[in-house]
Structure formats: structure tokens, C-alpha cells
Amino acid sequence: MKRVGFSDVKITGGFWRARMDLVKKNTLPAVRDRFAETGRFDAFRCDWKEGMPNRPHYFWDSDVAKWIEGAAYILQEGRDEKLEAFIDGIVDNIAENQWEDGYFNIYYTLFARDRRFTARDEHELYCAGHLIEAAVAYAEATKKKKFLECMLKYAAYIEKRFVTDCDTGFQTPGHEEIELALVKLYSYTGDRRWLDLSRHFIDKRGTSEEQMPCWMRASYNQSHLPVREQRTAEGHSVRACYLYSGMADVARLTEDEELKEACRSIFKDITEKKMYVTGGIGSSSGGEAFTVPYDLPNLFAYTETCAAIGLAMFSGRMQLIDNDSVYADTVERIIYNGFLSSLSLDGKAFFYENPLEVMPYMYTRDVSINGQSLRLPPSRRSAVFECSCCPPNIVRFVPSIGDYFYTCNDSSGTPMIFVHQFGDNTAKIDTSAGTIRIKQKTKYPENGKVEISVKGGKATVAVRVPSWSDGLKIIDLSGARFEKKQNGYAYFAVTDGAVLKINLGMRIRLIEAKPESRFDCGKVAVTRGPVVYCLEGCDNGEPVSDIRIKAKSLRYKDEGPIPGVPAITCDASRRYSASFGDKLYAEAGTAATSDFEAVFIPYYAFANRKECEMTVWVTLKS
């Protein structure tokens, strides 16, 4: 299977075009301003002195690197002299402060020159990975090579220390990231040594030769077993998904069946036992981690934004390995829900954690002490975080969303093009049989009608039939013939100039979780197509927990209480608190109830108005 990168997928309109424009217009500058205010760019001058504000932290390199990567993706759609000049300045700082031997790290250069590569969990290789990803992206967008050359030199130094000399204080990074970054470096340069170096780090992890000391348990950074023996998702969920992404890359590129099998099992473990209905993962704030199966509390869900991105990355790589729609279904679940919730509608504020239930009173409950007896995710998005991994991750993820739309199987005679995601776009897919151009026209996810045009030659087009769909309906086929449905894809044989008009049959669907997901028992989630909806207190009054909805009355509207955002309404009822008089408890069924129209909004749009209660899981009226 061949990757079809976002550089070849032009998002021309609709849902994702609007988000990409927003990120370019608001998010990129907002994150830049916050980073400038907190000294993250200045830090690259490596001239910080005691007494100055904004002491550089050991993961700041990665924050800025992700921002540059996002900026580079935006530059691919249109160069911008001012923005490039700004980035070139940072690149100059990197070049000036890179060590003679190739090493670069702000924190270690300033504070720990004598102990490079001795502390497993101080993010040197994590930062290196993000710098490499940024350098590749910037080279791709601008053809400027300075940043990339710095990073090639750094990568060579890493190879020398970790492989050739083998004289470092640890053998695999405490926070994975460099594995997948080195694969990107390999893909861009074609130099196999970077793929080998990536595999080196993957092969060493969790083996007896590896020095494992870490401040948490070995599973925290997936070092509890050699990765090929791992079958479940464990530990810090961002670390985990970055590793799994690197594993999937290496497995595919080296045709390593053992590694593929580990990836498949871990993916199943995540999506069948450890994933919220929003696609969020990593339910525990302790260790920002995966926990035991079916441990999915809604109120204190941790569900870090970076973890959602990480799972999308892992899923996207898995869809290059197996032709099974479960991977693209998962990407879709994430991008429309647990990822998208992290960004405010104005593009300037961010969730680090994405809970599925919010009760603002809970933040006021510790009235007699200052501590926190119960750790809860914040109920409001922030413009900036001390640990600011998530905002720049959003900056790079949204402009590269096109990465997830297509893959191509070019191994047999007729190229086989998989259509994973839907949205207005034009794609250019180079195959051994020539370039195939795909064009999608759709209002997705407003409805499920999609028109797919194919130009450039004969091909097989495999269109994903989403797991939420009752089945793909053919409206009209021109120059195309339906062949089969297999593993969640509808296969069409197409000729040059073919047009497929299909309908994925979008309707409101109530979803239940498996009984083992104890916090969801007795409740349903309202969904429509890929979008999970929620109830907010500002539309429905509070407490939202007491609302009971009538399933049969659910109605979809293109716009609800938030301009430009759809809504689902329905007949609902709640109990009158006044029926209880002064009493806290009363005989069941004696309270009067009031009927009202409940309003659901997409989960991704919650917390954009005043602070209020929110819940994804609701009770049905009997």
C-alpha cells in the first residue's frame, strides 16, 4: 500500500477547508503569540541566563518544532515571506547553536552540557524527532535545506552515539517520537540508514539489553516487553501511539510480519477496549495513560488531545497495512469528535483534556481545603499551557488532514485507490499506470451524498462504507461498475472519466456501549454520521443528568443555537425539583415532570459559550 500524502490532496471546500482556514488565520498566529510571550522562540538563541524570565524547559524544542511543522504544511498551500523569515530566524539559531558534533537541544546546551543522553526521560530524542519532522516539512514546503541539513547532522550524531559507539546512558528514548520521525527522514531522503536507525530503537525497546530505569513503571513508556511481544496498549497514551505509529511504519516498509501482528493486536486492544465513543484515549490522568480494559469514566476522562492525534496517526499508518475500514473508521471517529473538541470555534483556545461529561459545580466542591480531592479535566479551553504539547500538535494536524483521505495499492496491474475519508478535495495519485486524479464533491458530514470523479485511467476505487452507515447506496454510476463489498469497502471498477454518485445513508443513531463500560450503562449517545452529539446546560438547563429523551422524536437541523453548527433536537422531560419540596429523597415516580425540547450540539462544539454542564451519554425516556 502506498501513502497518498496531503501534499497531493487539495482540500477544496467544506468542513475541513473551513478548519484549515481557521487554523491558518487564527490558530497558527495565536500559538505563535503565546510561544513568543513565554520565551519559547527566544530560547533557541541558547543565551538564557539565571535571573531572566521564562527558563527554558526540556521539551520546548518540540513545542516550537511542531509549530514550524504546522506552519510548513500551511506554506505548502501558499508561500508567505514574513512567516518564512520568522522560521528562517529560528533555523539560523539552531544552526548557530548546534554543537560541533551535530547535537542540538536547548535545555542540555544551557543547563546540562555534561550529561547529554544520560537521562532517559528528559526528552532529548523526543525533541530531536519533532525537529526532524519539522525540518522535513519545511524542506518539502520551501525547498530550503538549511534546517534539514542541521537535522541530518544531528541524526548522524544520534546514530553514532546510540548505535556505533553505544556509549549513552540509555538505549531507547523515554518518550517515543524519533522512531516515526526517522521514517519521515528516510521517506524524504531515501537514505535507508534512517529507517535502520528507527528500527534500531524499535527493536531495542523492552529488551533485556536495554537499560530501563524510568521514574514510572516500565509499561509507562512501553518498555515492559520487546515490542514484537506486546499485544495490548499500555502506559502513557501519547508515548504509546507515537511508538505504535513508528512500529507500523517500520513494519510496512520492512515487511516485518511479526511487527505488523503486534500493531494489529494493539490496535484492536485500543479500539475494542480502551477508546471513548469520541475516539479519545488514555482515560487516566495518572500517567496520562491507558488503564485496564473498559475503564472509561466520562467525568474524569483524561483523553489528551495529543493522544487522539496519536491514535489517528497510528490508524492512518495501519490503513497502509491492511485493507480494513476499521482503521479509517477510527480516524473518522477521532477527527470529528475527540480531536476536534480540542480546538475552540474561534481557533484560539485549546483543550489538553477532552472530557465526555462536565459538572462545573464539581470544581467548587473542595470548600474547606485548597487541595484537590478529585482531579478533573478543566471545563474551559485555555489559550496557553505550561506543558504546551497539544496546541502546536493541532497546528500541524489540521493542515495535514489530507493525509488520511486516500491510500493506493499499486502492486497489481490496475491501481487500486482507497477512499477513506470524505470531503471536497482533488487528489493526484501517482501510480505505475500513470497519474490518477480523484475529485470529491460532497456536503459531508452534513449528509452522506458523495460524488467521486476519476480521471487518468482505469482503476479500482474502494470507497469506505462507514461503520455507522446502513450501507452504501448507489445513486448513479457513470463509467463505473460495482464489484464487491469487502472489509468495509465498496469496490468499483472505473474507467477514465468515471463518476460515482453514492449515498452513505446518514441518519441519527443512538449508540450504546458494551456493558463492561460501566459509566455508560443505561445510557445512550446520540450520533449522526461520524459526529457524536452532546447536551449542554446553556441550551437545556441543568442538571443535564436528569434529562430523559424520547428516542423517536430526534430531529436533525443544519443549524442550531451556535451559528453554522448543526443540532439535533428532541422531545425530552425532566423532573421538577420543586416536587421534592425540602426533601432530598422521595418515593420514585412521585415527582412531577416537565416536557421540553432538548437540543444536542456536536460534541466538538461544546464549551464555546458560557461555562455549563455537558454530557455525551444521556438517558432514554421509557
Place this chain on the structure above:
Amino acid sequence: MKRVGFSDVKITGGFWRARMDLVKKNTLPAVRDRFAETGRFDAFRCDWKEGMPNRPHYFWDSDVAKWIEGAAYILQEGRDEKLEAFIDGIVDNIAENQWEDGYFNIYYTLFARDRRFTARDEHELYCAGHLIEAAVAYAEATKKKKFLECMLKYAAYIEKRFVTDCDTGFQTPGHEEIELALVKLYSYTGDRRWLDLSRHFIDKRGTSEEQMPCWMRASYNQSHLPVREQRTAEGHSVRACYLYSGMADVARLTEDEELKEACRSIFKDITEKKMYVTGGIGSSSGGEAFTVPYDLPNLFAYTETCAAIGLAMFSGRMQLIDNDSVYADTVERIIYNGFLSSLSLDGKAFFYENPLEVMPYMYTRDVSINGQSLRLPPSRRSAVFECSCCPPNIVRFVPSIGDYFYTCNDSSGTPMIFVHQFGDNTAKIDTSAGTIRIKQKTKYPENGKVEISVKGGKATVAVRVPSWSDGLKIIDLSGARFEKKQNGYAYFAVTDGAVLKINLGMRIRLIEAKPESRFDCGKVAVTRGPVVYCLEGCDNGEPVSDIRIKAKSLRYKDEGPIPGVPAITCDASRRYSASFGDKLYAEAGTAATSDFEAVFIPYYAFANRKECEMTVWVTLKS
């Protein structure tokens, strides 16, 4: 209103007799053994030296004092030379180590001789209070005066330092207790100076003259306002209820209307906004405290055993102020549920916290770190605690349960006797018109039939009609005439030799919480009479959260899966997990369900078999 103490109420059989016997036979010696093992008795020799095990803690005096108090209550029913000799030994230690000036405290004597009464939150007056209560109880039971004399001397020293000399580092204790203890000293000795000293501490609290420094907020120990201005229950819930009990005592004995009004408001705030259906209070582990109204999470309920006892104490005192059944209803709710759950059925293990929901998997969720991302109450009872306030509090509470059965209004001509609690007992109530003897015969709480015999003269007998009752039904009256129902009591005019046969009409009742109690929305609690029931995993399979019960099929049985403990069964259903296949989420209503017979046991009996899930609040089948 006059108190009818447990010394005058002989529990002759039934539910409470069994518990009293259990506490005497098992709990008293179990707690003694644990205290002996941990050096708590030896500490009274005040000869601990560095390097020895079991360094005395500053609240150990109170642990032992409560145990002695409980032992004394048991001795009231039958002397025991060996037990008395053991206690006499401790009393000798106290006498030997009491300071010349009257002061006694193990910790300060050993470690902090120079700073007596300087640290507000190091429990000196709290320990003094418990020692005073123990001394009064021991004098009452044995007529031995040595302990009491020591404590009278100590009380005089406290009066000197806090009132006469006024030279202490704080003016009111950081942990209340001495206020109610001094009232007991007053009641036993008749010496008004102890009542005045109690009032002194109550009056000073929260005033501008009081030095307030404490390691938590002023509300933590109810010092945020002068107590007469307080209208809501705030802060550490045990501290709070001990204070409110002292306030109610002083209000009644000094006819202080302002103080009574504060007590009434605070009581309403607790029972109408901050009390679990089990009578548990103090929902937050942070500060072991009351929080904001309607904040009653079940899974992470703190609900300390001592707080339940404290609320029973406060309620019992309020029933001496107002003739309203709400106080005795509250006592009943506590003693059959949130208090009784603290003691294992074998009488040897204890809950400090009494959650309303247990999910054992939650204890295993922090798999990648050693910390606790979520603080949860233990799911199993312990034989011993580092902070061991609860076990000896159980030891003293159960033998004095008779305290809550009756009060007497002797102000008008005919004595008016209130029957608050039900159970086999004989009571001797001294009134100005002579001694009235009451005898109850009942199988309560197995059913609601009660026979009350009255001997000794004319009286009005007011029988509580519990809030869960549909109304008191008269089976037969002999020598008695029904007069009226008022504020939850049925009033009967009785003559000497009268027998009242009544039925309180016990049935299974499903209870709902007010909508504001968000964690209970959409759910019901199964109750029968005063007893709240729960579902345990070992009877019903897991997860219990997915069980839906058929309301109309609920059936009561005198004995269920636990010998001697009743049960309620009903038709129920749950979803087949297998219906979901590998999927975590599926369309609502598509899963197959299985019908089974659900078994509820009394909440007080949970966690007596293997560790498993438990829930009080359950979902009804539509």
C-alpha cells in the same frame, strides 16, 4: 424535653440486642487487641523513648478514651472484673502522669512539654473531651471515681488557662469535642461551671477575638463565623457534628433561642442538601468535609463512620429540642445504613469510609504509575487504621443505642413520652408524676408491627410515624386513645397498663433523589422500612451497573444469601456483552438481553463476602 439515657433503656432482644452482643463479644476485644498491638495502651505510661516502636500520636488519648467509654457502657449491663482491672490500670497511668496543675496529654507530656495549648490543631482539647466522656461513663458504670476526679482536675485546669488566665495560644479547639463532653460532665456532676465552660468555647468560635490560624480554611473547623450566625454545615464533617451536638446541648440547657435557630438551620442544610440516602455525610475526602449542596457522588463518597455517628448525636440532641420526627427519622436512616455498614458482620473489621458504589477494577486502573489518579474509598473493611477514630467510636455507639429511643416532656401535668425508635426494650422513665415503664415488643425492622405497653400512670405517648411509612395503622388499643398526628408523631392518651398494638406499614419502596443530586439521576434506591438495600456482584454477576430491575416484581425475604440477613429479589435483565462481539459501541437496543433474578441485600451487610462490585442506586427496566 428530658433526655432518657440508655442506662434506663434495656435493649432486651431483636436487631440491636444482637449488635450489642456482637460488639461486646467481638468488637470490644478486637479493638483492644489492635490498640494493644500498636502501643496505644502502653502510651498511657508516658515512658516512650526514641528508638522504641509505636511512637505515640497526638490523638491516641482519644482512641483509648472512646474504647473505655464503650467498655463502660457494656459494663453498665454487667460488671466484669478482668475488664475493669484492665481499665483501672490505664486510669492509674493517667493519675500517675497527670501534671501537678491537672494537665494530661500523652503526646505533649512526651514531646512538647513547653508548648501546651499553643497549637490549635493538635487535638489537646479533643483528647481532653474524649477522656472526660470516658471518665463520666466509667464512673456511671462502676461508681469508681478516680478517673472522674482526674478529669475534673484537668477540666479545672482548662478553665483556668482558657477563661481565667486566658494565656493560651488559641481560644477554641481546632477539633471540637470538648464542648459536648463538658455538658456530659455538667449533667453528671450538676456543676454548672462545666456548662459555662462549654458555652465559653461555643461562644468564642468564629468571633473576631478568637485567634484562628489553622492549616486549612476557617470553615474547615467551623470558625468562619460566630456559631450563632452559621446557617449551613461547613468543613470537616466530624468536627462539625461534634460542635453542632455541643451547640444543641447548650442551646437546650440554657434555653438559648438564637443557638437553637442556628442548630435547626444547620440540620436542615445537612439533611436536605448534604446527606446520602444512607445517612452518610461529608462527601469529600479533601478535608473529610461537607462540600457544596447536592454534591453526593456515590463511587468516591467519603462518608466517614465518625461523621455518621456525629450526625446521629446531633439529631438525637435535636429531638430533645423540637418535637419533630425529622430528627428521629435521620437517626434511623443512619443507624440502619451509613453507620451500620462500618461494622463487618463478624464485628471485627471496620469501614472508615462508607461508599455507595464500589467498582473493584478501579483500584487496578493506575497500571503505569504507583500513584493514585483517583482517590477512592477502600472496598474492604480493615481490622485497624493508622488514624483509628472510627473503630472505638463504633464500640461506644452501639451499646448506647438506647439513648435514641425515647425522650420525655415533663413540663405540663401529664408526662409526654416520645417513642422515637423501635425494638424490643424496656424503659424506665422518671417523671414528676412518678416512674413510667415502657415495654416494646416487635420484630422491627423485619416488619412494622410494634406493641407498646405502658405502666406507672397516665401519660401521653407520642409514637413516631417514620417518613417511609404510609401511615401508622392501629391494630388494637387497650387503655389508650388516639389523639392526633402532629409533626410526624401519633399521639395517644394512655392510662396505667395500656397496650398499643400498631403497624407502621412496612413495604418495599423505591426512592429517587432530587434532580440536583446528579449522580443519582435516572436511578432508584430500593428500601424497605428504614433499611436501604444494594446490589452486590457476588450475588448478581458483574457489571452491576448494567442491571435493570422490574419494579413490580420486588419481593422481600427474611433471609437471603447471607445467613440471618434479609434480602429483596426481583426480575431483572442485563445486556449480553457477547452481543457486541468485538465492538465496544453498537446501535442502541440491538444487544440481546438476559433475564435473571436480582438479589438485593441490606446496604449495611455489603462487603462481607468476596470483593466485588456494589451499587445502591440502580436502573429501572422500562
